[in-house]
Amino acid sequence: MRSDTQASFTPRLHMDVADARTHIRWGQWVARIIVFLVIVWLAQFLFTNPNFEWGTVWAWFNAPSIIKALWTTLWLAFVSMVLGTVLGVVLAVARMSHNGLLNAAAGVYIWFFRGTPLLVQLIFWFNMAALLPQISIGIPFGGPQLIIWSTNDLITPLTAALLGLALNEAAYMAEVIRGGLLSVDPGQREAARAYGMSSGQSLIRVVLPQAMRSIIPPTGNQLINIVKATSQVSVIAMSDLLYTVQSVYNRTFETIPLLLVAVIWYLIVTSILNVAQSFIEDHYARGHNSEQGLPALLRKLTSKHRRKPGGAQAADHSQARTKGPEK
């Protein structure tokens, strides 16, 4: 029966597919031409419009005051990110605990800090003294106080900026970390428990390292966001990159060129972070693909040479990778 139906199907032509020709794709060409025209127009705009004052841009680009402000922006972002991540881990673990009160407290924290604008939080912290003139350690409800600080002394632009950025960041990082912890197969925690690990050991040795794979990409985004978010501390007179260029152009009226200085520095920093992120992602892909140490970018370049001779090997890699998420 089967051989009959097969025999009745005879292709009319037998031509080598190597000789097959491709139709011209008009749509693709139109798109290319449009993009090309936009680039030409943009280049002309950037280089011929005198209002950019490129000379002024390069003159200010690495001026000492700008570099100092850049460092302020960088370490403000870095310290808030570290503090935010540590607090975020605590919040994420609390959010996942069976202790109802802890769980709810973490939930309210996340709700509050994600639900209000960062700018408002920063101004609020900066004006803390109006709400709480004194901060003290001691026995509450009228008991004796051991140490008393004046809030105005404690809350400088720096502490307000750090408080605002870190506490806000913690709320976002808590959700990122919680998502990562939930993405790890429960069997991993179960095995750790069965072999006598405490819940802390299981978290640090088994669950977190595997959660990192899904924590890193959104954390990279968070880091890039926080670098940009630091510009909001300029409203509380913290001399970050934006505040510094603003104070320069308020004097010199070179508004556009100085804003360009800031734009270029922000782009340089965020681009470096992007590259660093791809290296870190690869480190935490341990056990998920066979080529370690090479970031995705480099791997793309080297894989072209590899694929041809070792077809079986290449197939093996792709198999190992597709197997990844199923368990």
Added chain:
Amino acid sequence: MSDTVVTASNVHKNFGDLEVLKGVSFDVHKGEVVVILGPSGSGKSTLLRCINHLEDMETGSIAVNGVQIGFETKKGDLYRAKDATIARQRRKVGMVFQQFNLFQHMTVMENLIEVPVRLHRVPRDKAVTRARDLLRQVGLDDRETSYPRQLSGGQQQRVAIARALAINPDLLLFDEPTSALDPELVGEVLATMRGLADAGHTMIVVTHEISFARQAADTVIFMDGGHIIEQGAPENVLESPKHERTREFLKRFLPV
């Protein structure tokens, strides 16, 4: 008797309103291989998980080498143990899971030495030497640096068995170790397990592999609906079962 490794008496376990174990009692002696058979949902996994206190139970008691895992006695009273104590009590019980549950971010070698080095404070070089011996024993001495995902299911399960042996266990628990494997990989894992049985390990094995029960078990327990229906030597339980439900169950495994 002093050579008793596990003593379970009158174990009851509920999940909410669902009564999963309805008074289970049995003993396991040193070097004994016990195979637990029974239809799915009869409570086999739950029983196994009660032994190392991965599940709490309602009434009854289970002791492993005289220790009730999950509990401690103070001045004659029984207390629920703290987490750190429970973790310590579990350290001489090896467990092999249906889904292997090897630590995915660690190499084969790291999987084998993690618990001995971190928890049992075995010097690292000693743990590595021991791990190499075990890998040779399960036929995977060339895969030390592989990650679990780079191994077949059968190889992963053999690594998981080596991980269980690496803690020098007093008791090995297996929960359907071959159920997640492709049929052609079942044999290698069963062969490894028969080797352990011959070497005198005390084992409790939940499985649907009747042939393994026939060849390696000292005792076969048949469970259904949260009860032990029948237990005894494999030639009795498997060849001439006394109970109707056992006969029904075994019929499914007869060669057609």
